[in-house]
Amino acid sequence: xxxxxxxxxxxxxxxxxxxxxxxxxxxxxxxxxxxxxxxxxxxxxxxxxxxxxxxxxxxxxxxxxxxxxxxxxxxxxxxxxxxxxxxxxxxxxxxxxxxxxxxxxxxxxxxxxxxxxxxxxxxxxxxxxxxxxxxxxxxxxxxxxxxxxxxxxxxxxxxxxxxxxxxxxxxxxxxxxxxxxxxxxxxxxxxxxxxxxxxxxxxxxxxxxxxxxxxxxxxxxxxxxxxxxxxxxxxxxxxxxxxxxxxxxxxxxxxxxxxxxxxxxxxxxxxxxxxxxxxxxxxxxxxxxxxxxxxxxxxxxxxxxxxxxxxxxxxxxxxxxxxxxxxxxxxxxxxxxxxxxxxxxxxxxxxxxxxxxxxxxxxxxxxxxxxxxxxxxxxxxxxxxxxxxxxxxxxxxxxxxxxxxxxxxxxx
Numbered sequence: 132x133x134x135x136x137x138x139x140x141x142x143x144x145x146x147x148x149x150x151x152x153x154x155x156x157x158x159x160x161x162x163x164x165x166x167x168x169x170x171x172x173x174x175x176x177x178x179x180x181x182x183x184x185x186x187x188x189x190x191x192x193x194x195x196x197x198x199x200x201x202x203x204x205x206x207x208x209x210x211x212x213x214x215x216x217x218x219x220x221x222x223x224x225x226x227x228x229x230x231x232x233x234x235x236x237x238x239x240x241x242x243x244x245x246x247x248x249x250x251x252x253x254x255x256x257x258x259x260x261x262x263x264x265x266x267x268x269x270x271x272x273x274x275x276x277x278x279x280x281x282x283x284x285x286x287x288x289x290x291x292x293x294x295x296x297x298x299x300x301x302x303x304x305x306x307x308x309x310x311x312x313x314x315x316x317x318x319x320x321x322x323x324x325x326x327x328x329x330x331x332x333x334x335x336x337x338x339x340x341x342x343x344x345x346x347x348x349x350x351x352x353x354x355x356x357x358x359x360x361x362x363x364x365x366x367x368x369x370x371x372x373x374x375x376x377x378x379x380x381x382x383x384x385x386x387x388x389x390x391x392x393x394x395x396x397x398x399x400x401x402x403x404x405x406x407x408x409x410x411x412x413x414x415x416x417x418x419x420x421x422x423x424x425x426x427x428x429x430x431x432x433x434x435x436x437x438x439x440x441x442x443x444x445x446x447x448x449x450x451x452x453x454x455x456x457x458x459x460x461x462x463x464x465x466x467x468x469x470x471x472x473x474x475x476x477x478x479x480x481x482x483x484x485x486x487x488x489x490x491x492x493x494x495x496x497x498x499x500x501x502x503x504x505x506x507x508x509x510x511x512x513x514x515x516x517x518x519x520x521x522x523x524x525x526x527x528x529x530x531x532x533x534x535x536x537x538x539x540x541x542x543x
Contacts, residue, residue, distance in 0.1 A: 132405070133158050134192040140405055141398040143185050145324045145351040148334055153346045156318065157194065163248070164189060164319035165197035165311055167304070169205040170228035171220070174372035175235050177384070178361050181350050181399060183239050185321060190240060190247070197248045197317055198236055199307060200229045203256030207300050235371045238433050248315065252307050259306075268309075271339050272302055272332065280328030301329045308333030312345055324349045353399075356391035371433060378434040382442035385426035393421045401428035475502065475512040475527070484529040494529060501528040 135154040138144050147153055156162060166182050168175065175183075186196040205225050220228070233249065240247050277283060280301065286293045308330070311317035320330050330347035337345040353361040369384050370376040388396060394412045397403060415421060423443065430439040479491035479500065492510040494500050500507050502518060503526050518525045 134189065134194075137188065137405065138185070141188070142395060143181070143188070143350055143399070145349045146327055146347075147349075148331065148347040152344070153319065153348065156346070157189075157192070161193045161195070162318045163195045163197055163311075163315055164321060165199050165250075165308070165317050166321045167199040167201050167204070167252070167307060168232055169201035170225045170232060171205060172368075173228055173231050174370045174375050175232060176371060177369040178353065180371065181353050181361075182321065182323070183236065184400060185350060187239050187402070195246065195248060196240065197250055197311060197315060198233075199311070200232060200249065200251045201307075202226065202229050202251050203253035204300060204303055204307070205229075206253075207303060208294075208297050231372065235433075238371075250311065250315070252303075252310075255310050256303055256306070264306075268306060268336065268340070269302070271336055272305075277301060277328075281325065301332055304329040305332035305336045308345065309336045309340060312337045312341055312343060318344075319346045319348060321348045321350065324352045356389040373434060378430060378438035379442045379445055381433065382426045382430045382439065383446065385429045386422050386446065388422065388425070390418050390422075393418060393425055397421070397425050397428070400432075401425065402432070403428060473514045475500065475507060475514055476510055478514060478527065479529060482527065484527075499529060502526070504528070 132140075133154075134157050166186060168179065168182075186198075190196055202225050205220060205228075208219070229251070236242065236247070277298070278287070283293060283298065283301075304326075308317070308320050320333055322330055327347070327349050330349065334345045334347050337343050355361060368376075369381065373381075385396070385400075394408065397408055397411075398405070411421060411424075427439050427443055430442055476488050476491040476495060479485045479494065480488055485491035485494060491500075495507055495510045495512065498506050498508055502512070502514070514525060
């Protein structure tokens with residue numbers, strides 16, 4: 132199987148600037164390619180995982196990914212797929228976020244020298260002289276074409292504001308590709324489908340200024356079977372940083388995907404052999420077994436096999452047995468605290484299962500909270516000594532379909 136055929140069969144390709152030429156290039160030459168990640172948050176979430184997985188697949192075939200950390204473009208804000216202007220971050224926030232992002236890539240990619248390159252576009256964007264930049268590169272962009280791209284057109288059609296700063300984003304992204312082509316011989320840019328216009332601009336700029344052939348490829352906008360964008364649930368973003376989302380909660384996210392998405396997600400988010408996946412699709416009719424397989428394989432890639440096995444063990448014991456796992460996240464209360472009667476809504480906040488008391492009460496009213504596997508709807512419910520049904524402690528579970536968070540309360 133060739134790289135391009137595997138990309139297609141796994142579902143990674145949405146658009147390509149010249150499919151025939153690019154396919155021939157990557158089958159006959161080892162290339163450098165890049166994907167950009169702006170530093171808008173402390174971590175990437177599942178919505179960015181398709182980009183990481185396509186880098187991993189290219190690297191398997193011997194190609195070299197360039198991870199472009201967008202510390203420069205983060206100061207501007209990408210309007211693509213956004214309904215409003217991004218919040219401007221300070222330099223310290225951007226630098227801290229950029230450093231955190233690099234940790235995630237090491238989980239998926241071979242970060243050895245010459246196997247993966249990391250670049251920061253602030254290194255060249257912040258050195259640009261604006262007048263010289265407009266004279267030398269601005270002439271290659273027409274307002275007519277820029278207004279036709281979805282990232283701009285949709286905002287204008289909705290009569291939502293689009294700042295001049297954001298309008299410049301697509302030019303800077305094109306310049307990034309030009310710079311990487313010139314200095315690193317980067318031949319391909321990959322991005323989400325909402326980046327198509329920006330990528331095409333870069334391909335054209337390279338052709339006009341560097342007189343080189345370059346290519347663009349976009350991945351599909353990742354949605355679940357209900358049409359919702361991947362990356363967030365009713366409980367918040369599905370972060371790739373274990374300090375922001377535990378391995379168990381990450382495992383639960385994959386375990387609870389829609390039945391219709393399971394095979395698609397196994398192809399995209401695991402490294403399982405396609406032949407084996409196709410056999411499973413054909414012969415294995417137990418959808419719950421396939422969901423556990425997806426959760427195990429996806430969690431193993433990010434958090435390692437030990438954490439994946441631990442998460443499955445917790446889930447199995449939580450839902451299938453009367454015992455409670457020693458590996459379950461635990462909040463320890465002093466015996467006196469239990470005797471003093473603790474409001475369940477307060478404990479949910481204390482356990483970081485809700486961000487505020489009002490949110491925790493809303494969860495309780497909506498039957499989203501269980502104590503010792505029994506649904507609680509009274510927002511004034513008090514945790515007391517009577518809830519200590521056995522020596523294991525009190526099991527509190529929060530959430531519904533997307534992610535079920537469970538935590539054991541022990542007394543000390």
